[in-house]
Structure formats: C-alpha cells, structure tokens
Amino acid sequence: MPDAKKGHRASIHDVSDGTPLRVPPTAAFLGYRPFPAVMNLYANYTGVLSSIKSHKLCGTAESDFLYLVEYHLGYTPRGPLNFGRGYYLRNGTTFKDPILTATGEDFPIPLLVSLFDPMTIVKLPPLDMAKNPRDMVDEVLRAEKSKEHGVAFCFAVEVGVKSMQRESFEWRKATAAPGERQGENGHKIKTRYTLHRLAPSCPATSTSTSSTSNRAASDAETVAVLGFNHVLSFTHLFTLELKGAGLTGELGDRWTLMVVTTALSIHLLRQLGKTGKATVGAAQKIHGK
Secondary structure, three states: OEOOOOOOEOOOOOOOOOOOOOOOOOOOOOOOOOOOOEEEEEEOOOOHHHHHHEEEEEOOOOOOEEEEEEEEOOOOOOOOOEOOOEEEEEOOOOOOOOEEEEEEOOEOOOOOOOOOOOEEEEEEOOOOOOOOOOOOEEEEEEEEEEOOOEEEEEEEEEEOOOOOEEEEEEEEEEOOOOOOOEOHHHOEEEEEEEEEEOOOOOOOOOOOOOOHHHOOHHHOEEEEEEEEEOOOOOOEEEEEEEOHHHHHOOOOHHHHHHHHHHHHHHHHHHHOOOOOHHHHHHHHHHHOO
C-alpha cells in the first residue's frame, strides 16, 4: 500500500537491500507497482501463446510494461473465475506472477450455454493486506439501461487512504469530443466512457430495475476516462486516464485497482458483444435485475 512519505507502494520486486526478488505465486502478497495517471492496454505479441492468451497493461508508452493481463478462456476451473471467461490481472509481467485481480463470468461448473447476466464479477485482494491474497473479495460491475447514456456500468468500492468508506461510481458512455486525440495507427477513438463519482443517494449496487436516467449529471464528479480505439486497431486496445480526485490519489489504492479492473470488464463485455442497450435490457428482464 502507499507510503505517505515516499509516495509509492511496496513492490513485489523490492527488498531492503534493493536486490530484485522473484516472488512465486504461492508467496505472501507484498503489494504491487503504482498505477500511473495514464494507462494503455496493448496486444501482447511476444509469442504465439502470449498473443492468444494475454495483453499488456502499460503506462503512457508500450515500453512501460506494468502488468500482464491474462485471458482466461474458462475451459478449466483454474483460477478464481472457475469456468467463467474473463481476465486475470497478474501482479507482474509474466504468467508465473500471482493474480492481483480478476473479472468476468463466475461459473463454478462448466456450462455449454450461458445467458448474459448484467452483473459481471470483479475480484479484489482482501481489505486486510496481511491476509492470504487468495481470499479475494467479490464485487460486481452492474450493466443498466440509461436513457441519456444508452448503457451505464455501476459499481461500489471502498475509497480513501487513512480511513475508508464505501462509495458508488458509474461508467457512462460519452460522445467523443471534437479534436479527440487519435489512437494507434491514426485510427480515431471509437468509444469513450467517463467514470462518475455518484452522490450518496445514488447507490450503484441497488437491485432495483429502474433506469439510471434519474441520476443527474450534477450529482457526479468525473474521476476517469476510458477510450477504446477503432476496431481496426489491433495493437492498441484502450487508454485509461485518471481525473480529478482519481488523479490526486485521495480515493486510494483500492479504488484505482477497481477502476483498472472494471476497465478490463468493459473491454471483455465489448469483445463478447454485451454492451449494447438491447442486450443489457434483455438480460435485466431475464434475471430480474
């Protein structure tokens, strides 16, 4: 977790004498590298297996490789998602590094056919960092229809540094602003989401089936922006940028972890064709959520 004086988290590669240390997946969880203000997800073309099973989460440049994002196909129950499809954010840049967070479907048994559930599972490390990191905490990213934004993706998580409290947030689809910067190979950003910090009266984890349209823009502060590149951009997949209170660090590490992981959640849902208003609306009716 962050050191208030030094301004960084304890890294799994740091020891007292500065000598690099490789921590095996079964070792105690010691922390993770800090997330920069701007992050980019790139395809991983370092090998045949890597290109199929993983992406690279980087800083402002592809050379700033921070974390390996592994695609879990769900053919075997390996890892916290069991037979569900999704992503594992590895606590390092290799498949051997321990899983830091996970997001996707949550199927304890194999299913040949599954209906789209508007609730996407998000698994975070335990609040008490001294506990076993495999005792992950289950959170959810909820997809809801919205008159203003088509579809909104809502979640709640603990925020803060010294003292923490649970707050609600919502990813909203936004129209690309004029002059929006271009992505890889000159392709313009196709889809853009803004993350809003909701007022206490707008709980993101409510089980109500009502639309998010009653949440006024004045009730929310923008704390992150997520831009997906054009479908023809096969290398650079998305850009995530922290804003406002999300940039200053006052929302804390756990919030940043949740934001990064829910960005991967939305990326997964886009890949599976599950971000459309009609699809989400049908899922809400089927599941009664």
